Amino acid sequence: MNQPAEYKTRINYSKTRQARYISHLDTIDIISKALRRLQLHYAVTQGCHIRPKISFGPPLPLGHASYCEYFVITLLQQPDAESLKTALNRELPQGMEVISLEFPWIDKKSGAAGEQVNYRLHFSSRQTADLARTWLLNPETAFQGMRKGETRSYAIGKAVQKAELVEADSDWELQAEFVQGLADVPSVSKIVTALAEYLGASRDDFYLLERIALQEI
């Protein structure tokens, strides 16, 4: 029997504004519904509970905006990138937007030891941004975080590779590079939560964090 042709496609999207407060699982649900509404022909898993053949990128922590989210779907029709992008964008909630499609997409064998993640951290005050930069760039910075329901001690160590302060239009940006996913290296989510705690009363000056790039290392 002839197998239908399969077109693996990577769809890159952003999560900003109120959509950054939608959890990863709810995001999957929202995207799955959007794909069904478009009545796309996609490959499904075999078995009694049929699921679309779709895989999502690593979960984005709640509250983080991102311009580098993605999912990979196996379509049964060759996609027209522009029209699919336009159609999908009509079906997404406010703050979620398809940026681009990559087709054909070939999965790379992952031998990744971790990820490098680039962020823009936005501050409304230069003083707070400076304080944050110093805190982030000190490998000795220690903090506590939760892991599997237990409090654990962490040190920044090599988690923060770079943090440059840039004056933007109406605020101050820390352009930061993190690594995560390595043993004993705290995740970005844990680091920024601890940073907000460290900033105390000034934490609201640190009002937005945007993930701008993610790369396996």
Place this chain on the structure above:
Amino acid sequence: MNNVTASITHWELLEIEKPARYLGGEVNQATAKNNPDLRVCLVFPDLYDLGMSNLAIKIFYETLNSHPQIMAERAFSPWPDFEQLLRRKNLPLYSLETGTPLHDFDALFITLPYEMTFTNVVNLLDLGGIDPQWRKRNKGPLVIAGGPSASNPLPVAMFMDAILIGDGEEAIIEICETLIKTKRDNTDRQGIRKELAKIEGMWVPEFAAPVKRRVFKGFAESTPPVSPILPNVQTVHNRATLEIFRGCIQGCRFCNAGFYYRPKRERPAEKLVEYARQLLQNSGEESLGLLSLSTSDYSQLTELITALDQQKLYPEQNVSIPSLRMNESTLNLLDATPHIRKGGLTFAPEAGTQRLRDVIKKNITEEDIISIMRATSGSDYRTVKLYFMMGLPFETDADIEGIVHLVRHLEEIGRTCRPRKQISISLSGFVPKPFTPFQWAAQADISELRRKRLIVCRGLERGGSKVSWREEFLCLLESVLSRGDERVGELILKAWQLGCRFDGWHEHFARDKWEQAFAETGIDAGTYLRERQVAETLPWDFVDFQVPRTYLEREYAEAARTAGEADNESTG
């Protein structure tokens, strides 16, 4: 107009459980209209996760937003963490669409789906910057409620400018048109209430005139909501809901919904198939759920299920059919329709003996359940769920022991099935609701309900069935809140002042606070829980429910006769 959400910081939102509940922006959300003549907010007095599954909200949202002059938005009860944040920052509760404070709307339409939301209603108003008592309000939105728990409107009368009794589809447009006109004419609040009182089904506490339950006669020809808002947070019923008919012909004597939604009105099968297509296309939900009080009574069930089974928009699509009375023909039908979801087998015998099932007019026999269990041996149906009530009128201990005998018998049969069936039992105290033939019956007290529950639990200790039950005090409270008069409003207000919220959620229900509220208001629950004489005037008699009182009296007498005859047979 200020968007309240702009005053909440990123870090504050991250301290809240599921912040997406409070931010709107979902797919199919209505777009803001420029200067609409009327701005209303549809308010659901429970969590977003529940309210977004509520059909009334979906119906009114689509109906009102398709009207060129009306903008309808939504608000839900905030979970206590978000309430604390709003109170700490002195921010009002707001609508999800535009972040508008509730006090800035022209009207609030509050759905009352169950009595345990009443303290949430008071809380919502207070959080929205609106005095909870209508007599103390001289500005701000008109507060109008409706829904099955308002069928006896007296307990919530002190909070509402007006209450709609019955179906809302037509009335809500009439209400809005009245509000548009009175707004244009600059009519004062009392004048507006006077105008609202002229609408069929509307009861205005200020005038307290007799009222007739509103029935939406055009239901069968009406279009259901087919473009629902798609929640950004998973809801309790994660499926597209299609109401196939309204009303029920079963006539169970304990069931308020069975009388509230009368008469039975069916949408034609061919139309439902088309609505289902639109609904799935617009929602992308994996599952389509058919909604009614008793799906088996739908006259074109085979045609409908067969057509829905064949209409497949996407590969993972399935149809779920709750409220299906299982029998051999239903099973055959389900077997022939591969895309209809096979859940567990659910039965609601409600009573443990045939005698009591006849008394309450529950049309199910032990043989029905057994034959289905046997017929489904070797199939995917592995779980059997059974619902029982305790404290029913004319109930004896033999009926309670009957629950034990019935379940033990079913356990034996379940053990012979391959794979074995897992049985779970849900027990609840009976609440005699207004406008049912049992409205005159006494509410069984806590110790009696507890004693009966223990008989069942002990009797089933070793059988392997899972038994769950509803806390007995909740049943009593529900009884007071549904059978009460205006004074019960004071009780609700006091309970809210003492901190009661989310009374339907076991993690938030505070029995001690409710007991304190009873004590401080001097309200004796017994007044509302006692048996009533058929000759006496009931607090809710001013509502013409379109079910004659004489019919309810006859049914009550018939139940007594059935109980008496059965007793005589067993003793004779």
